[in-house]
Amino acid sequence: AQSVTQLDSQVPVFEEAPVELRCNYSSSVSVYLFWYVQYPNQGLQLLLKYLSGSTLVESINGFEAEFNKSQTSFHLRKPSVHISDTAEYFCAVSEGGSNYKLTFGKGTLLTVNP
Amino acid sequence: EPEVTQTPSHQVTQMGQEVILRCVPISNHLYFYWYRQILGQKVEFLVSFYNNEISEKSEIFDDQFSVERPDGSNFTLKIRSTKLEDSAMYFCASSEGGPLHFGNGTRLTVT
Numbered sequence: 449a450q451s452v453t454q455l456d457s458q459v460p461v462f463e464e465a466p467v468e469l470r471c472n473y474s475s476s477v478s479v480y481l482f483w484y485v486q487y488p489n490q491g492l493q494l495l496l497k498y499l500s501g502s503t504l505v506e507s508i509n510g511f512e513a514e515f516n517k518s519q520t521s522f523h524l525r526k527p528s529v530h531i532s533d534t535a536e537y538f539c540a541v542s543e544g545g546s547n548y549k550l551t552f553g554k555g556t557l558l559t560v561n562p
Numbered sequence: 563e564p565e566v567t568q569t570p571s572h573q574v575t576q577m578g579q580e581v582i583l584r585c586v587p588i589s590n591h592l593y594f595y596w597y598r599q600i601l602g603q604k605v606e607f608l609v610s611f612y613n614n615e616i617s618e619k620s621e622i623f624d625d626q627f628s629v630e631r632p633d634g635s636n637f638t639l640k641i642r643s644t645k646l647e648d649s650a651m652y653f654c655a656s657s658e659g660g661p662l663h664f665g666n667g668t669r670l671t672v673t
Contacts, residue, residue: 482661491566491666492605492653538605548657549595549618552605 450475450541454553462561463531469524469556471513471539479541481522482550483513486536495537498522509533534560564588568654568665575644576673583639583668585654594637595655595662596629598622605653611637644672 453472461467473479483495496507503515513524522539536557540550567586575581587594596608609619611629628640637656641648649672655662 484664489666491568492655492664494661494663497661540605548593548660548662549607549610550597550605550662551607552597554604 450479450543450551452539452541452551452553454539454556456556457554458557458559460559460561461529464528466527467525467529467533467558469537469539469558471522471524471553473520473522473539473541475520475541475543477543479543480548481513481515482540482542483507483511483522483524484538484540484552486538486555488535492538495524529558529560531560531562533558564663566654566656566663566665568652568668570668571666572669572671574671574673577646578643581641581644581670583641583652583654583670585637585639585665586635587637587654587656588658588663589635591656591658591663593617593657593659594629594631595657596639597653597655597664598650599653599667600647600650608639608652641670644670646672648672 451474455470481498484492485495496505498505498515506512511526536555538555539553542548569584594611599605607620609623610617626642630638651667653667654665
């Protein structure tokens with residue numbers, strides 16, 4: 449069975465500061481990894497994904513995550529955050545195949561303060 | 563960009579009543595899912611649906627739950643006799659065989 453651990457339930461930072469949201473997973477098979485973002489009163493939006501290939505993946509709004517197989521981690525980073533990045537961030541894992549059933553972490557609430 | 567749409571956004575019902583949560587997946591998608599998130603807890607998998615049948619379901623998805631694709635566009639989740647602990651945000655998702663696309667959710671409150 450898979451599991452995902454997001455160690456930080458809340459991360460407050462100041463605008464333009466760097467941020468790292470941590471995610472560790474456990475699985476007995478190869479996995480696909482995802483970060484989803486949930487802005488207030490909205491649904492879950494795919495932020496970025498690792499399926500194969502380069503272990504460093506990037507989103508269009510400056511976030512990146514690196515798949516580290518030896519540490520079973522997929523931490524999310526951004527070098528300089530904006531107030532508009534305030535949201536809940538969910539790490540998720542899938543065993544792949546055609547059924548992308550996801551197992552989610554508990555989420556990390558990122559609050560960016562001015 | 564195509565979206566998964568869910569209605570209603572908020573549903574209040576009394577314990578023991580039946581509710582139907584509705585979803586319109588993205589039109590060319592073939593895989594459909596329901597997840598739920600109890601306040602303060604993880605987003606949990608309920609069920610996946612493909613080729614007009616359930617492909618996988620979790621322990622949560624007991625006999626009180628059912629899913630249906632009544633026509634070519636809707637995908638519904640029915641809870642037959644709601645309990646207080648069914649109060650949660652319910653998310654529908656669809657996929658064409660890749661990453662999931664989620665709707666905005668229906669907040670179900672059972673009183």
